[in-house]
Amino acid sequence: MNKAELSQKISEKVGTSKKEAEAMVEALVDIVTSTLVANGEVNIAGFGAFSSRTRAGRVGVNPQRPTEKIQIPPVRVPKFKAGKGLKDALKK
16 A cells, blocks of 8 residues: 555545645644654554664675675664554454
8 A cells, every 4th residue: 555545535534624634644744754863753542652773883794795895884863663452453
């Protein structure tokens, strides 16, 4: 399901226009992104938790020259932990 299909489903379920539903989806994405950028966490009860973590730097191998080692710097990555409600729904 892509963003347009999600907007359409929200529009049908809530009874709003498709344009309003698209604005809701955009607002959710913007809020989650800005919160994660600020090292925050977004918890949605029954669904899950969005957070960010720092992946440690490491030494890797240059794929073009396998004998050459390269330093891969630390990087922040998003993380999602599914909530109990979502896990239970998938088990059925």
